[in-house]
Amino acid sequence: MADRTADEIFKEFKEHSIAEFFKKNRQMLGYAGKVHSLVTIVHEYVTNSLDACEEAGILPDITISIKGIGEDKYKVTVEDNGPGIPKNFVGKALAQILSGTKFHRYMQQRGQQGIGAAGCTLYSQITTGKQVSVRSTVSKGKSYSCSIGIETMRNKPIVSNMQDIENGSDHTGLYIEGEFADVKYENSDHGVYEYLKRTALSNPHVQIKLIDPEGKEFTFMRAVNSVPERPIPTKPHPLGLTVNDLLEFAQRSSSRKVSSFLLDTFARVTPNKINEIKGMLTQLDMEKEPQKLTWQDAEELIKAFSRVKWLAPDASYIKPIGAEQIRIALKNILNPEFMNVIERRPAVFRGGIPFIVEAAVAFGGTSGKKTEEGYEGSILRFANRVPLLFDSGNCAITEAVKSIEWKRYGIDLDMQPVSVFVNVSSVYIPYSGVGKEAIAQEDEIIGEIKLALMEAARGLQRYISGKEHMHEEASKYNAVMRYTKQLASDLSSMSGIDHAIIEKKLETLIAKHYQRVAKKEEGSGDAKQEQR
């Protein structure tokens, strides 16, 4: 017999807001552990600043200051020279979870969820009870300031103390200041400094200044003086669509016929392709209104799509960092003895979502990690230029790195000063969690990373074995040279030719031989290093 009936149980039924959900499950947003939580805050603000600067075509200049104000309690300020946030949007942009300019646009950006900054506001509020302070200049000379909190039960912003500042800053920008508890500044592999260092590595066009809790200033200098191309929204490729996607696009379409809807909405659809599709359809009439498409209609279209030979998605909408820029950045930050940078051609996952993998191995300099016994390798993971510091066990990049037999390439990640760099760029990064700390293990993505890494590793292999070989050749040369004196005097007494002449000739002969060998090897190393 039942102790409680369904009616009794369902008296407890309630609806909850997404803000309530993340308040209770903040570890899912990256607020898990004090050091991690502080990095999450910096990460969210810096990510937003960089996206905004790039969309506005501004060379980013960001200053982060972190000040201790109590036990495990810090004041964090982030100031940028971006376009700012219009007054009427500032509340929602910073304190309404799941709202923003990014989620719905098919466009490569660092942020893509509309959760991050509102998560910071929530975290400040639940750990210190404070609102965040904001100052922004959207057009020169006109600034405003205000305080922003979040009404968690309804996931709505609370904006207070709104003040206009006439004759404000002479450039646009955003300044956010928040107080956070249950956070901690630490100089470790997973701390704020490392996060910013890696941000500089993947964004050589950015100037970043950090003022740490001891008041020390660190500046990661801009190494490249051009703004990356502004990201442009693109259209989805027919091969990446589900039936449901197609129907939703159709619902929102203002086209009057299915044919024009397809031409207008998706990439790579041409009148020729429309004719080709028409020939495959048995049920659906292309003259139908898109809003009236049924599931069966859409299914028929998706099936036809899969049989058309499409041009691959236009990857010009994806902006990788670029091999040259990565080289400049690696040199700037790691100053390695050798590096090999690989940029793969565009590929797709889930049928039609384009992405590009860039990978590099750097050897020597400050590559890798210093340990008590010597060195070990380090893996630098990036998604759309954003450093990924946590949840590495769950990430497509780690999976790809682990799947490679590095020792085959003469590389020992447990012993050598090697940094492995991987950046995945896409209009949609399939993060495994809301905290955006790892790339989901999509087979196509893992495969591309592996190919890039193997190519990068081969270059390093040649360099390392060249180094070993050169070392070997040098000792051979010295050994052979030791005999020239004896040989010269023997030959001199046998032939009667002057001892000094024979010795000179022998030395030149041997030196020439070893120079030729050395030159040949350098040459092959160089060629590989430049490969893209």
Place this chain on the structure above:
Amino acid sequence: MADRTADEIFKEFKEHSIAEFFKKNRQMLGYAGKVHSLVTIVHEYVTNSLDACEEAGILPDITISIKGIGEDKYKVTVEDNGPGIPKNFVGKALAQILSGTKFHRYMQQRGQQGIGAAGCTLYSQITTGKQVSVRSTVSKGKSYSCSIGIETMRNKPIVSNMQDIENGSDHTGLYIEGEFADVKYENSDHGVYEYLKRTALSNPHVQIKLIDPEGKEFTFMRAVNSVPERPIPTKPHPLGLTVNDLLEFAQRSSSRKVSSFLLDTFARVTPNKINEIKGMLTQLDMEKEPQKLTWQDAEELIKAFSRVKWLAPDASYIKPIGAEQIRIALKNILNPEFMNVIERRPAVFRGGIPFIVEAAVAFGGTSGKKTEEGYEGSILRFANRVPLLFDSGNCAITEAVKSIEWKRYGIDLDMQPVSVFVNVSSVYIPYSGVGKEAIAQEDEIIGEIKLALMEAARGLQRYISGKEHMHEEASKYNAVMRYTKQLASDLSSMSGIDHAIIEKKLETLIAKHYQRVAKKEEGSGDAKQEQR
């Protein structure tokens, strides 16, 4: 100069529903890969059925049927004998993300988010365009059926075809049928069969029947005939509260004074403790209305809480599986040669959230995994009795297992038929992601699991070394026995006593000695095995 101003950028600003978010990021809910996605569906429905049965005090009887209906397309039905869902709640319960009876209750349940079943409805809809069909009996003889979809833009349920069925079933229950594409049935370590097997292992009171796509039926028989105690909501412990939590409870309180609010709302608060706290306060007046508490007031209270000597949280609200039940289940499912089950005493994480760890090691039988070369160990992870099959790299349980030097205990997880079983029970499991596939790596939880595993491992160590020792003793015994004949005849000729008598006496003497040794070892093994 800016390419685009803030005003231009913010023209794109939009708000999104949580359903839209998960539609785009379905991998975050566990819909990542076809096999994984099918397990997620079964997992969500079975979890809900078990929670509902237990809350209603019903011994669960669940039938899952999975039928192929196309390429990577299956019809899944789940039928239970639970309390059912009242007609007026069925839409929201199955198709509104973030609503339900569980999220806000401080009570141990398998589900705790209000996301799962609505996620299934969403997945059915986006992969096949179908609604899920539901039939439920809430009181005997009265049933209804309907179809349920989800309006993703607004995260609202769509209920259609609602029909009353008079003279319906003679017992209460819920039947759900859905069609899902982009899923796959597979007999693997990460498949539905394995998921249900593990569910049976951690829920010996449940009867589960699976009808697989080939029509084969598997029944995991009920091994225990009593319903686990019904979970009871408890009150939060003062030590687990943040300032913000305290303020929110105060806002919702109907008490007229802070003192009575504390007494009514939190566990372990007594009039004596109130007096103790009063003595510590310098600012706050305990007569104040709780609704008027400021952040400073609450901060003062939380500080005082941390200085009071509290009784530990009442762990009677946490229902572990129980060592005896785990033994029955392990025997039933793995039939091991040896097992050692440890139930730890209650502990707390984050200051005041109680939890209990149960761990076991099983050896032999069908423990571990068969591999081509022999065996390897397997790790069976559970949270509130729910099997965790995915994202193991990110889980507190895996972390604890990895941190133990098994070889010290004579255990080789790469070679031996060993199953390591861990169940974490709590009113709040800190999952690392929305998909609830891993327990966040809270230090206290990892620590407790480690202690439990080390204790369990010590028992197995004694058993294995005992086995080895017995093997050794047996060969010694045989070796010694070989000498009795010779020795008896030598002694006989020296003493004149009959050869046969001496031989008999010698054999008895030696046999007795080795029996005593064997008995002593068995004894210690037994004692350990029963340890709880």
